[in-house]
Amino acid sequence: MGEVAIRPLVTFDECQQVRQIQHRCWGFAEDQGLYPPLLLSASENGGTVLGAFDGEQMVGYLFGYPALHDPRGKRSLKIYSQTMGVLPEYRNRGIAEQLKWAQREQALGLGIELITWTFDPLEGANAHLNLHKLGGIARTYKRNVYGEHFGQLNEGQPTDRFLVEWWIAKEFQISNFRFQISNFKFQIKRCVTQVEGGGTAQKLTGFDLGRKDEVVIAQMPDNIQAIRKSNLALAREWRLGTREIFEAYFARGFVAVDFVSEQAGTVRHNYYVLAQMVL
Numbered sequence: 001m002g003e004v005a006i007r008p009l010v011t012f013d014e015c016q017q018v019r020q021i022q023h024r025c026w027g028f029a030e031d032q033g034l035y036p037p038l039l040l041s042a043s044e045n046g047g048t049v050l051g052a053f054d055g056e057q058m059v060g061y062l063f064g065y066p067a068l069h070d071p072r073g074k075r076s077l078k079i080y081s082q083t084m085g086v087l088p089e090y091r092n093r094g095i096a097e098q099l100k101w102a103q104r105e106q107a108l109g110l111g112i113e114l115i116t117w118t119f120d121p122l123e124g125a126n127a128h129l130n131l132h133k134l135g136g137i138a139r140t141y142k143r144n145v146y147g148e149h150f151g152q153l154n155e156g157q158p159t160d161r162f163l164v165e166w167w168i169a170k171e172f173q174i175s176n177f178r179f180q181i182s183n184f185k186f187q188i189k190r191c192v193t194q195v196e197g198g199g200t201a202q203k204l205t206g207f208d209l210g211r212k213d214e215v216v217i218a219q220m221p222d223n224i225q226a227i228r229k230s231n232l233a234l235a236r237e238w239r240l241g242t243r244e245i246f247e248a249y250f251a252r253g254f255v256a257v258d259f260v261s262e263q264a265g266t267v268r269h270n271y272y273v274l275a276q277m278v279l
Contacts, residue, residue, distance in 0.1 A: 002054050004095055006102045009049045009061070015039035017051075017058045025085035026154075034083065039063060048079060048106045052086065052095050060086035062099040069114055079107045081117035100134055104168045113169035118142060118161035120154075121246065122224040122238060124270040127259040130164050131272075137279075138162040138256040141246045156232050158239055162246075162256065191217040191271070192245065198222065198267060200230035204241045209248040216254070218245055220270040249274050 009015055019033035042065050043049035052060035064081035081103060086095045107115055119126045121138075130136045140163035150159050190213050194206040202221055221227055221238050228235035246256075258273035 001090070001093075004059065004090070004093070004098070005053050006050055006098050007053065008106075009039065009043055009051045012036060012040050014051060014058065015043070015049070018061045018063070021058065021061055021085050021087060022083075024087060026150075034063060046110065048081070048103045050099055050102055050106075052090075052099055054090070059090040060084070060095045060099060062103055064103060064115065064117070066110070066112070067116075069116065076114065077112055078114040078116055079103065079110075079112055081115055084117075096129055097133055100129075100166075104166075107168060113167060115166040115168060117164050117166075118145065119164065120224075121160065121162045121242065121256075121272075122221060124220060124222070124224075124259070124261060124268075127220070127270070127272070128261050130162075130166075131256060131259040132261075134166055136164040136166040138164050139250050139254075139279075141243065141250055143243065157228065157235060158243075160239060160243055190215060191219060192249075193217075193219045195219045200226050201234075202227065203234060204238055207241060207245050209245065215273065215275045216249070218242070218249075218272045218274060220272060222268050222270060253277070255279065 009018070015034075015036040018039060019036065022028055022033040023030070039047075039049050042063070047065040048062065049064075050062045051058045062081065062084040064079045067078055067080035068075050069078040070076075081100075084096060084099055086099075103115060107113075117130075119130055121127060121141075131138070142161045142163060144158040145161045146154070146159040148154070148156055148158055190211070192208045192211050193204060196203050196205050199222070204221075207218075220242070224235060224238060227238065253276050254274040255277045256272050257275050257277070260271045260273060262269045262271070
């Protein structure tokens with residue numbers, strides 16, 4: 001594996017390769033995935049259609065398009081980042097992060113200051129990238145966006161999603177809410193979740209929806225895909241329980257501002273940091 005380069009996709013053949021990566025990433029059927037002519041048209045007309053290349057081989061992609069953002073009835077232009085994927089053997093090399101920073105540069109070049117996208121809040125690696133590394137925030141929870149039969153990774157589970165807002169040209173002072181590992185143990189008393197067990201038996205046993213602190217912590221599963229493969233019913237309990245938590249706290253004005261992934265021996269623990277903020 002060599003150094004990976006990020007560049008726009010400008011040919012039909014390149015756009016066809018995106019669908020092949022989607023099939024490997026999510027286990028899509030042959031008739032599922034992005035329509036290559038749509039990708040090419042978007043690339044030629046203001047969309048962000050990017051590929052990650054190891055030599056001539058495409059190993060990742062990102063697709064977004066201009067859209068309207070309307071959180072409070074005041075419409076503004078944004079890039080909606082619809083999908084991104086990296087081949088399994090190329091993960092954990094920072095390629096997804098490179099694709100997002102390249103998308104940011106394209107958006108700024110168009111005079112656009114906001115990028116949004118959705119992701120599964122139970123997927124720790126995605127949460128760490130989106131909130132901790134990139135500095136995005138989430139305050140919108142969407143239920144079962146794609147149904148319960150959306151590829152092999154999601155089969156049999158509601159496809160709930162966070163909507164991420166990545167304000168790429170200005171700060172919301174959320175640095176005050178960023179939690180460093182050095183002082184994180186002190187904050188664990190603010191945890192609103194009760195979790196028992198570990199590995200594929202890790203279980204959400206209870207939660208508190210009425211905490212009055214300005215900042216609270218919510219523990220997430222260490223590895224939701226491992227749980228799903230071992231016990232689909234337990235994975236569903238995680239989905240429905242965390243849905244209730246996030247919907248309740250978002251309704252009270254909390255915002256997901258960070259995701260802390262803490263290593264304890266051979267075990268990794270994942271936590272969202274939710275803060276009351278006026279944005």
